[in-house]
Amino acid sequence: MTSIPITETQSLPADWRDLLALTKPRVMSLVVFTGLCGLLAAPVAVHPVLGFTAVLCIALGAGAAGALNQWYEADLDGKMKRTANRPLPAGRMSRQTALHFGVGLGAFSVILMDIAANHLAAAVLAVSILFYVLVYTVWLKRRTAQNIVIGGAAGAFPPLIGWAAATGDVTALPVLLFAIIFLWTPPHFWALSLFVRSDYANAGVPMLPVVAGVESTRRHILLYTVPMIAAAVAPWALGLTGWIYGAVSIALNAAFLVLAFAVLVNKATEPKSMRPEKRLFAFSILYLFGLFAALVADRWMI
């Protein structure tokens, strides 16, 4: 009997590293961190195993959303320098593999969350995955310049899920944490989109700098920074947190405002001269980490 070469009967299986890349591990780190902070800021003691599982489910859910986003956007990713080397546009994986992986991972994360935590946390996790995939990726991203304003809600769910996993309910503080990330997303992404504008324009994505221009985007960044600051200071102002969070929040928000002003007064149109935008983008990541770390420190140290 002669054996048939494998290549004649099947295509190349995806490398596990590419499956991992499909989950956008770098984006996941911020999601996991804010989810963990939501869980740790809750006023109840969570069993370490159940807490770990809840955070794991948030990470898996975010990975599933990332995989489904890349499945749907493979054509767009191929047109942008920043994303052209992802597994799908680079041709290292079939779209069907990405779809199966994303759906399977998403379903697994929601079921596991339901087993380990509660129905509410599992339901909010499911909503966050569906929101990111259906509302942001499929519906908004290619249609409107407001894509990340509304789509930003998807990334704002993790602290809410963490809190719900710990307590089984949702109160004012987790809603404010949701609002902080929701209002932080536009200035964060618009700062990035200013200096990678040509990438978005080439791919036909209607990001604000592409549709409304650079000056308008700079004004919008400042415009959204103001309610973001109000939401970020609110937990302390309303007496929901102590002085540690209050002090850190005021310092971080003051720095954010100064950097947003620096972006507003910058007149550069070439990415090379957009240092204030790059600085604001880098600081915005640090800002969110700092704010949520202060929230946890406040809960455990006072």
Add this chain to the structure above:
Amino acid sequence: MPNPEDELIRRRQRERSRLLAILLGAFVVLMFAITIAKMGINR
């Protein structure tokens, strides 16, 4: 002489099978730990 692409396919299949075995093992341990934790809470 073995086809280099066949070798690559076999290698990837082996790597994925190993990884899947590790993940399944971890899942079993996690489910056991969740069960024990839930029993402790309900007691």
